[in-house]
Amino acid sequence: MPRILNKLFQSHLCLLVFLITGLFSKAALRAETFHESFDDTSQVSWQVRIDPNQARKKWHVRNTSVMHAGAACEHLQVTTGNLGSLIELSHPLPSSRIINELTLSLWLKSNRRGTRVGLEAVLPHQIDPETGAVARIYLIGDTYTEEGKWQQMKCTTTEALVNQSLGLLRGRTKLRQLDTREMYVERVLIVTRSSSDQVEFLLDDLKLTPIVRPNDSVIQTAVAMSKQNSQPIVEFLLDRIQLQGRPLFPRMSLYHGESLEALKQAGMNVIEAPQFDDYRFLTELRSQGLWAMATPPRPQAQDGSFLPSRDATLIPFDEQTAPIVFWYLGTQIPGSEWNQIRSRVGQIQSADQQFKRPIMADVLGKERQIAREVSMIGSSPRILNSDINLLEYRNTLIEKTRLAPGRFLWTWIQTEPTFANARWRDSFHKTPIVIEPEQIRLQVYATLSAGCRAVGYWTTDRLDDTSAPGALERKLVIEQLNREIDLIEPWLATGSVISHVPFTLIQKQAPLITQLGADFKTSGSKRLMRDEQLAEREMLLQQKKEAATEMQASIIHSEYGTLILPVWYRDGAQFVPDQMAGNEAKIVIPGGNVSASVWELSSTRIKNLDRKRVNGGVEISLPKFDMTSIIIMTSDQGLIEKLRNKIREISPQAAETSLKLSRAKLERCEKTNAELLEMGVSKVARMDGPAILERARERLSQAEVSLTSQDFHEAHTAARDCRQLLRILQRIQWREATRTLSSSMTSPYTISYSTLPDHWRMIEQIGRSAKHINPNLLRSGDFEDIDTMVVEDWKHVQNPIEGTQAIAELYPRDRRSGEFSLRLLAAPLSRNDIPQNIEGPLVRVTTPPLAVRSGQIVHVTGWVKVSTAITGNPLGATFQDSIMGPGGALHWNAQSDWQRIDLLREVSQSENFHLTMSLNGLGAILFDDLRVMAYTPEPQQYQQTEGLEALPLKSLGSSGVELLNKVPE
Missing domain, CATH: 2.60.120.260 (Galactose-binding domain-like)
Incomplete structure (x- = not known):
């Protein structure tokens, strides 16, 4: 019996051990x-x-x-x-x-x-x-x-x-x-x-x-x-933005009361809110799928002054501000306000603990210091209608990225004339300057090529108000550009610019003119033909020479593959764009992956491109090129399929936008050509204009037929060809107006195509003032007598920054004539400590006030020489007048020999006129033989022609230009 009980106990014990072991095993399995x-x-x-x-x-x-x-x-x-x-x-x-x-x-x-x-x-x-x-x-x-x-x-x-x-x-x-x-x-x-x-x-x-x-x-x-x-809405990852977990390339717009639906259609994704606490507006933005940027409040004292962060804080921002993704501190903030920005950032961050939204500021100077305080640093040079070209514009933005490496750089795109240019046009009651849609396109692609992570389109009036000249074109080209940016947003939002490489294409060949043919064409008509061919040959040869530096492709590497952005930075396009097109573009990508497929993207087609291994990398062939292009290299075929589906979805609207843009530009060019033809001042308007416009109309008609048949890419291509023809007409009419001027900035009306009729009217006025030219108003502009300059009240201001010295002096060792010239010089105190980013003029000289009368035309002449290249400030040295101000300033950076200065200015009201010479960086510049003359036009005489008033042809054409050449130096 005990033996049986013992066995029974052992069996129960085994069962208990087994059960316990099983329980622990299950627990172990759960870990x-x-x-x-x-x-x-x-x-x-x-x-x-x-x-x-x-x-x-x-x-x-x-x-x-x-x-x-x-x-x-x-x-x-x-x-x-x-x-x-x-x-x-x-x-x-x-x-x-x-x-x-x-x-x-x-x-x-x-x-x-x-x-x-x-x-x-x-x-x-x-x-x-x-x-x-x-x-x-x-x-x-x-x-x-x-x-x-x-x-x-x-x-x-x-x-x-x-x-x-x-x-x-x-x-x-x-x-x-x-x-x-x-x-x-x-x-x-x-x-x-x-x-x-x-x-x-x-x-x-x-x-x-x-x-x-x-x-x-x-x-x-x-x-x-x-x-x-x-609600973590926006997140910064190094120099990238993620919005709700997805890479974002902000496309921003100011708000002037537009329809939010229209802004959405234009491709914007961030809109500036009028007030940070306008909750109804913020709610309406989100209903359209848009986000907001807003200016945060600032604590103020009783006297209205702003309080620093040590003395005041902000009330924390509440949940209703959630649609705001960026805090915006302002546009073109002077670098001197660095300390105020730092204090303000502290107040904003303290009040925004819940959302921790990025802070952005557009600044002028001290980018390196301010970039340490704000998340998004903006730099927005205004270069259209100035003598700063688009390649210099891109290089300036690249330099800004070097000043603040690894920072998020963004910019405002200029879509309308500068305030200075708009002001003087308004003072004469003239229509505003029209910014060409191609100029907006070139700016956008320049900023993308420079590595900017966001763009804003700067406007001072409603984007959806298309009543003003050029306004519809502006709206359409922005819509077109935003579609293209949306296609490549992942590359732009996450990639890094690796390099810029030149590319080539086949351009129109220069006409062959033999010496024999040139010597023996002696009749009047043949000499005219010969001169035109020689001029065209010279222009095309010069264009081919310049193209070697003007055509550059930006290489952007990203986890999605390689993005290539070829751009033609044509010199003078900041005034009037050129044809900028050709065939068989060749781009060599250093170290490119020959096994990766290469694709050209547009908003209406994705096309596979030829590539081959060559010395130095992979050569890509682009059959046709027009101003800009988008190319990607990738081995991800799934990504290509996604792009193909997206392009298929947007191509109908893209083709229609391209067609509308061409129609609007054609109508405007027809009006300007007709105006020049009626004035009788443009041989191009009479001889070449009708044929070019007719060909443009044909291409537009082809685009309309293709759109109707739903061949969207062909419609887009034909509309693009129409605009290319119009650019050819615009450029040759602009060259016709500027060929006898020392600079495109000489006349205030040759800085854009839309103002060319005003230029010829001014020339006609000069032609009517041959008997009324005032003697030189600036007697001491030869810089020979310092006592006379003091008596006449020349102004001289020195503003050297720490580590530099700056002077203005009469300089005897280098002059155009006489014994002295005026030299502006700025230099570092130590060669081992040279400032790299200089703000404002280091030295400035202003002439005495010169009395001029309403209706007169002021003609300024002189000579300038950059003896030492000017560095540290992209503005270099400047020469500006009091009528046009910064909008009409001349700029110099590179070392040069003596060159001529010519400025023509119309006087809208009797006032004192003066000139200002500034040195904004380190270097040296010389001025000599400055003269200021005033033309007083005689009353205009009209002749009746079939019931219409027309200007006498004898007073137009080249007579005014020849008069300029006869003015004594």
């Missing part, structure tokens, strides 16, 4: 291990969190040569501008409840001692009052000590470590009680501060064990609380 070996080289998984104002990611790959174990490891390199910059890497983990034995391990190799590993944990039932989101704690583990060697880093969620982190959270939030139920970890962190220009990380063999997953309801509660209490 998981997460292991990431980073062997998949097709993607990377670590994220970088870093202040874009202090550092940027240089590369991020899976490395197959220096791994700790397995086939690969993850390799990052971060470039920093400031020592001590905080760098944080993070990697998602499976959600795991915090238990004593939960351990993370990771193998790390770095060039930075002191790097720490840690875990980010979530308190799913606790809200952080500072952020409005679910509270988080950070559990810090091992410190990296073996520089340049693999070291295993660990972090274990011990009770002591968790309590220490909870104590820090209590101290920061001032909360006495924390709800710590069901805490779980969800992310691993690597945190360090830079100690050199480049910090490298190699990461491998990531493990987390034992994982006990929280209930799904706990995670859902945390997510719901975060959504309810925090």
